Amino acid sequence: MLIFQIKRFNELSIYELYKLLQLRSEVFVVEQNCVYQDIDGKDEKALxxxxxxxxEIVAYTRLFDKGYYFDEASIGRVVTSPKVRDKKWGHDLMKVSIEAIEKEYDISEITISAQEHLKKFYEAHQFVQSSEMYLEDDIPHIQMKRS
Structure with a gap:
């Protein structure tokens, strides 16, 4: 069973920070063969x-209040470890992330920049495509919104 914790940047232990950055690098840089600046100076502002x-940290997202990343609140760096993808915990991760935004920021409108091939995954959580495809770090993305 997956156990979730929600923390501000200054509440993360050094171990947790190292492990979440390791997971992000494993998937977004190595697995997706994408050289980009993952440590972008925004982690300090995120939940x-x-x-x-x-x-072991096997699932992760970072959350932002409205006006920081988009006009609406946002969820980003959505990642699950390749070791546990067969368990479909990405759906649990999204449910917890959506609930955390609603509770922490008292907001229900959420915007994400989604990898285009994950459109159906996000539609399962009531996100609707709101832009044409665009390239972000040479990977096709679409903006999606949830009201």
Whole structure:
């Protein structure tokens, strides 16, 4: 079973920070073969959703209040470890992330920059495509909104 914790940047332990950055790098840089600046100076402003399985971070998102990343609140860096993808915990991760935005920021409108091939995954969480395809770090993305 996945256990979630939600923390501000200054509440993360050094171990947690290292492990979440390691997971992001494993998937977004190595697996997707994409050289980009993951450590972008925005982590300090985010809420971090950590999904633990057997004391290892295997799922993660970062959340932003409205006006910081988009006009609406946003969810980004949505990632699950390749080791546990067969468990479909990405859906649990999104539910917890949406609930955390609604509770922490008292907002229900959320905008994301989604990898285009994950459109159906996000539609399962009531996100609707709101832009044409665009390239972000040479990967096709679309903006999606949830009201």
């Amino acid at each position: 971090h959703v950590l999904g633990f399985y057997e004391n």
